[in-house]
Amino acid sequence: MSESVLLHTEGHVLVVTINRPQVRNAINMAVAQGIAAAMDELDGNPALHVGIITGAGGNFCAGMDLKAFAFAGIEPTIEGRGFAGLCEAPPKKPLIAAVEGHAVAGGFEIVLSCDLVVASRTANFGLPEVKRGLVAAAGGLMRLPHRIPMSLAMEMALLGDSIPATQAQAWGLVNRLVEPGNALQEALALALRIDANAPLAVATSKQILRDSRTWADGEMFERQRCATRKIADSSDAQEGAAAFAEKRVAVWIGR
Structure with missing residues (x-):
């Protein structure tokens, strides 16, 4: 496993941490490969029942590494799993997003691939791809209208602006809102409650x-x-x- 993706277990819970804090955990190929391997481990290991994905250094994920895309044409997709090794084929077992700071572009699409979302009050979410001449093609445009009304999904996608976590919770995108620094702790609490079930x-x-x-x-x-x-x-x-x-x-x- 690359150092850009860290894994640890809490009982039957697998915690996956995107570890590129210097670039707000932007997704490069190493991260995509690491997340894909983690999802394979979550689904394939009978001792693991729930997964959590989070980011290091106070941010969840700022999306695709645009420098790698601009200068080398690298799109961090994994065959069979898609962007970030996750977005086209989420795991069969429950996956919780623990969000601090920015969850934008592909980072927000990772969140939308998850089943439950815990967010810091200071987190923010958005699909700014149109501001960069791109399209949110890692599932954001398809999943978002199933989470919020179409008119609000249109607003997020066409304006490209971010919304604060308080607004995301009001729209139904966030399950639990917590104080800054507590997202992972609350996600673990939810995961353990799920783990108590069959x-x-x-x-x-x-x-x-x-x-x-x-x-x-x-x-x-x-x-x-x-x-x-x-x-x-x-x-x-x-x-x-x-x-x-x-x-x-x-x-x-x-x-």
């Missing part, structure tokens, strides 16, 4: 929430049955019922 049921719930946006009305319940059939037959479902009846904490095995 991991297979959590991952399947995320899958249905994400996938069902494109399901036709007439097929929704059948497609949901296909996804949930394995849950009803799982050992964890039996354990959950037994733990409830016996008034004890469930012990999940993930199958």
Whole structure:
């Protein structure tokens, strides 16, 4: 793993830190490769149930490294996962963004790839690509209208201006707003609450929430049955019922 992406675990939680604070954690190829490897580890390691992505040095991420793009034509995309090793194929397991400072351009698109967002009150979010002659093509234009009303998504995309975290929370983009410096701590608290639940049921719930946006009305319940059939037959479902009846904490095995 490159030093530009740092990993550590807190129990069943994988914390991924973009570590280029001198450039506000702008994404270069090394970062994209590091994040892609981290997402593979999160999905592939049964001991990991939840992921958190954050940035070092008081900022989340300022987007693509424009110097590398301008002078070398480098776009930090990974085959199969897209920009930043994440945006086209987020992990199957829950991923939380812990945001301090700037989360703009590709950095905001990383946030939009996550399932939950914890932000400092002094954080800010935006898609300024149009100010640089670019388009927010790492999922921002497609995901943003599913998070906020279309008119507000248009405003952010066409003006290219950033909004403060307080406004982002009012619009529904942020789950938890915290004091500066506390975003990662609060994200860990959320991750541990998710981790207390059955991991297979959590991952399947995320899958249905994400996938069902494109399901036709007439097929929704059948497609949901296909996804949930394995849950009803799982050992964890039996354990959950037994733990409830016996008034004890469930012990999940993930199958």
